[in-house]
Amino acid sequence: MAQAKPNSFRTGPDERGHFGKFGGRFVAETLMPLILELEKAWGVARKDPAFQAEMDYLFRDYVGRPSPLYFAPRLTEHFGGAKIYLKRDELNHTGAHKINNCIGQILLAKRMGKKRIIAETGAGQHGVATATVAALFNMPCVVYMGETDIERQKPNVFRMKLLGAEVRPVTSGSRTLKDAMNEALRDWVTNVEDTFYIIGTVAGPHPYPELVREFQSIIGREARVQMMEREGRLPDTLVACIGGGSNAMGLFHPFLDDESVRVIGVEAAGRGIETGFHAASLSAGRPGVLHGNRTYLLQDDDGQIAEAHSISAGLDYPGIGPEHAWLHDMGRVEYVSIRDDEALAAFQLCSKLEGIIPALEPSHALAHVAKIAPKLPRDHILLMNLCGRGDKDIFTVAAALGVTL
């Protein structure tokens, strides 16, 4: 498995959509012409200043970018080590980083003349962001969501409905994100002519992992500039949570060729890796093919996909973006995992110390920060992506803490 260290970690994917052996285009023939059409449209759009200008405009005036880079004084003091900075993507319109990608993809959909939008969602953040841009661009929108997730993310389900989207409950399989993605793919295969599928993370068939990364990389590009202004140097460590891995890819990518920057992705260990109830595909999975790409997957010895488990619906996915799989094998990014209970503690800590209620997803990242920050020197700069806010999670957290609302 030894692969030569590349000159750059930022050049992938190749023209066939591969990051090393990961990625690719493992889709049914019905979708293939569409994937190629998307690749072509994306290739033209990314070089078109008008496309970029429209995206910049919406990022600034609609999403509220740039998101602040915030020095977290009380968390820093509490941990007693590294200086903690938070990239405040939870302040974006719709409350998470997901909107960055949706803006980019709906602009692509518009360019391609598509009339109908579909999406899958786990926590509901991507569904809300998709419903939001669909409303803005006046396109009908169907969001597939697992029944289990609908139950634990009721506020977001209602938000999507307010925004005019139709939320279709998915009752197959584990009734979570993976099954919602299956169902969205089934819809797409059926409605290829007029429908654009806005995939929510850096996974799926090429060119999705690349284009989602590019749209999310605004996070890392901003953070880089902001950190230079603030500290006059690059951060020493980056930390972000990973389900499919879009917020992490967005933060990491602009820093991958800066050797001095340590990069850490945090997966969900659920009730603990050893219990089997987790969503840590890199820590406990192995390479396989699902949802259009080769990547690390939770699966059994027969190649059947296993169910993922996490208190956080947004991390509850048995796979991970193919670029993460490659960065893992190359050793450029360290991948660790955090349990439900550790994330819950971090959720409360951030709320009490900084007055910021984080989503359960970045609470995983913060829980890892809590582990490493105390041991780091005071001049060590640690940048964590606070990729979503926690309003949507208050019912889940209340239930976990035994509180009746």
Add this chain to the structure above:
Amino acid sequence: MSGDRITTRFAKLNAEGRAAFVSFITAGDPDPTTSAAILAKLPAAGVDVIELGMPFSDPMADGPAIQAASLRAMKAGMTLKGTLALVRDFRKSDQDTPIVLMGYFNPIYIYGVDRFIQDALGAGVDGLIVVDLPPEEDDELCLPALKAGLSFIRLATPTTDDKRLPQVLKNTSGFVYYVSITGITGTRTGDTGAVSSAVARLKRHTQLPVVVGFGLKTADQIATVAESADGAVVGTAIVNKIAAGLDASGHATQTLTEQVVAFVRSLAEGVRRKPKGGNRAAAG
């Protein structure tokens, strides 16, 4: 060469002047024993080519009926290894009926591509249809399978235009499977008029037999498709028949096999109604 079984069968049917009846069932559905019993009876019921589904947890191109069949089979303990064993047992009593395995790539990838090809050949498998391996991923399985002597049957769809068709057909062998609708299995039935023009279009690009599937449910539909195509596939309707033969706890009732086989026999009649026209012989 196992690929010969497919070629021989289509050549024989061509000489008889009729199209092939291709049936799909999922290996191990509803349980390995019942599945083996159904499989063994398919040729006598009029099935010319057998498509055998390899169960997968996430069948992205399949509708609810075939998803459920996969789950039943997996719940009953069916694996890829078990699927190959089913074929091996079938071959003890039938050396002529071609068997094509149909499914998704991940179980094969995890089994190990080279080992899978060898074991499939050893078991008596003739061809593969792997839904999520388009020509762009031919290195993964298609090319090594062809090299070893397994047919690799590709799906062509209404979205496969003339520009793309040569690429889709390039490494296809055995037959071409035309999916007559855009969509998942078993949900809609294609317009049979559109089918004949689509078959004619494919025939302009390939000498291989063209088999049509997705959405066929009755002998009448099969008869219509058989007028222009070299074969008609029925999957969901048969799988639904299996589901209908389960008791409240999901176990096969005593009459399930018999009912399914009788249904298959009634469908198979669709390809045997009238001899084909002269252009068929020319196409072969």
